[in-house]
Amino acid sequence: xxxxxxxxxxxxxxxxxxxxxxxxxxxxxxxxxxxxxxxxxxxxxxxxxxxxxxxxxxxxxxxxxxxxxxxxxxxxxxxxxxxxxxxxxxxxxxxxxxxxxxxxxxxxxxxxxxxxxxxxxxxxxxxxxxxxxxxxxxxxxxxxxxxxxxxxxxxxxxxxxxxxxxxxxxxxxxxxxxxxxxxxxxxxxxxxxxxxxxxxxxxxxxxxxxxxxxxxxxxxxxxxxxxxxxxxxxxxxxxxxxxxxxxxxxxxxxxxxxxxxxxxxxxxxxxxxxxxx
Amino acid sequence: xxxxxxxxxxxxxxxxxxxxxxxxxxxxxxxxxxxxxxxxxxxxxxxxxxxxxxxxxxxxxxxxxxxxxxxxxxxxxxxxxxxxxxxxxxxxxxxxxxxxxxxxxxxxxxxxxxxxxxxxxxxxxxxxxxxxxxxxxxxxxxxxxxxxxxxxxxxxxxxxxxxxxxxxxxx
Numbered sequence: 512x513x514x515x516x517x518x519x520x521x522x523x524x525x526x527x528x529x530x531x532x533x534x535x536x537x538x539x540x541x542x543x544x545x546x547x548x549x550x551x552x553x554x555x556x557x558x559x560x561x562x563x564x565x566x567x568x569x570x571x572x573x574x575x576x577x578x579x580x581x582x583x584x585x586x587x588x589x590x591x592x593x594x595x596x597x598x599x600x601x602x603x604x605x606x607x608x609x610x611x612x613x614x615x616x617x618x619x620x621x622x623x624x625x626x627x628x629x630x631x632x633x634x635x636x637x638x639x640x641x642x643x644x645x646x647x648x649x650x651x652x653x654x655x656x657x658x659x660x661x662x663x664x665x666x667x668x669x670x671x672x673x674x675x676x677x678x679x680x681x682x683x684x685x686x687x688x689x690x691x692x693x694x695x696x697x698x699x700x701x702x703x704x705x706x707x708x709x710x711x712x713x714x715x716x717x718x719x720x721x722x723x724x725x726x727x728x729x730x731x732x733x734x735x736x737x738x739x740x741x742x743x744x745x746x747x748x749x750x751x752x753x754x755x756x757x758x759x760x761x762x763x764x765x766x767x768x769x770x771x772x773x774x775x776x777x778x779x780x781x782x783x784x785x786x787x788x
Numbered sequence: 789x790x791x792x793x794x795x796x797x798x799x800x801x802x803x804x805x806x807x808x809x810x811x812x813x814x815x816x817x818x819x820x821x822x823x824x825x826x827x828x829x830x831x832x833x834x835x836x837x838x839x840x841x842x843x844x845x846x847x848x849x850x851x852x853x854x855x856x857x858x859x860x861x862x863x864x865x866x867x868x869x870x871x872x873x874x875x876x877x878x879x880x881x882x883x884x885x886x887x888x889x890x891x892x893x894x895x896x897x898x899x900x901x902x903x904x905x906x907x908x909x910x911x912x913x914x915x916x917x918x919x920x921x922x923x924x925x926x927x928x929x930x931x932x933x934x935x936x937x938x939x940x941x942x943x944x945x946x947x948x949x950x951x952x953x954x955x956x957x958x959x
Contacts, residue, residue, distance in 0.1 A: 530818070530821050532825060534826070535819070535822040535825075535826060535881035535882060535885070536822065536878070536879055536880065536881040536882050536883075538879065539876040540879075541877075541878050541879060544878070574884045586789070628892065645956065646956070657795055689879065690879050692871070702869075715900075718879075718881075719883070719956050720956065722950075725879075729877070
């Protein structure tokens with residue numbers, strides 16, 4: 512060890528004092544660990560990082576970090592994150608959430624965030640169920656998933672976020688598994704360092720409402736091919752894989768959207784003036 | 789790269805040992821808090837006891853060997869995953885977990901730590917380091933024996949241990 516690394520930021524520096532209230536065994540615990548590890552690796556101090564979320568189990572992440580955070584409105588993590596990044600391009604902005612928040616309530620924002628390609632990292636903890644509201648099917652739930660709330664399953668074709676992201680213009684697309692915290696942390700680092708909109712879909716078992724998802728640990732496997740910068744090729748791969756390929760699937764070359772920053776000198780009281788009696 | 793490559797001087801070995809014990813204490817306490825949160829008090833108390841034992845071990849490392857927080861980068865540690873070997877993986881938990889299962893996980897964690905120190909003791913480049921690693925391995929062996937003893941006190945879970953009479957899914 513040298514004097515140089517005596518002040519290295521560690522994952523602990525990015526954790527808040529709040530204890531997560533997730534169910535024991537939830538994949539989100541490991542993802543939180545991976546996020547804080549990744550931040551330590553990127554080495555931006557917590558005050559230069561903002562973590563933005565919507566609503567849901569996984570949207571609680573901002574409270575569990577020591578960074579700036581915004582636990583926003585359901586499905587609206589990406590508009591908030593986009594606005595923040597455009598107005599404060601100096602910040603590292605990370606959006607977090609789940610499959611229901613991001614792909615259903617926030618589905619339209621998801622597509623347009625991919626299209627805009629603002630320099631954000633979007634971490635989706637996909638457990639294929641609405642956990643916080645007690646187990647309703649989400650957009651990524653398999654059609655045959657049978658439960659007390661949906662006897663016989665929905666029969667609906669699942670949403671395919673990675674293909675949608677590729678088609679809409681995301682610049683970095685990856686899939687990881689919560690049980691591989693190290694691989695997830697490395698992927699988050701790569702996503703942060705890659706310019707433009709990065710999507711990381713993290714398979715995160717909901718052990719309470721989808722206990723069978725514990726089996727994912729045996730099903731995931733590293734993608735057998737290297738990442739590509741060919742959008743169509745990446746989409747074909749994702750469409751034809753088994754849903755358990757992990758790794759970086761696509762690294763694009765689009766320039767991020769970042770208009771020239773011109774500080775707005777309007778005081779907040781001026782905005783409020785028209786609403787005052 | 790083997791564990792001994794990153795623990796080949798006294799300062800590095802102490803940094804690893806201190807990190808292992810502190811992270812393990814923290815993990816046990818986190819798991820205890822999770823269990824209290826789901827009203828699994830018996831297992832919560834077990835994890836709390838284990839957290840206290842590990843915290844005491846970390847304190848001993850500080851007072852007897854001068855170990856301290858070193859703020860090493862994650863990549864500078866010897867473990868192949870993000871976590872030190874003695875930490876129970878977070879994904880192994882269940883809200884209805886029983887003491888025997890919790891202690892089985894703890895036993896595996898203590899055995900991983902024992903294996904880590906034993907490997908370092910075998911491959912360390914100097915007598916001083918080998919002796920230090922053997923001392924740490926001996927401590928872990930004591931923990932393994934302790935957890936084994938505790939395991940005898942609790943029956944193995946019934947086959948339907950995870951059946952919940954008041955399940956989270958409401959029809």
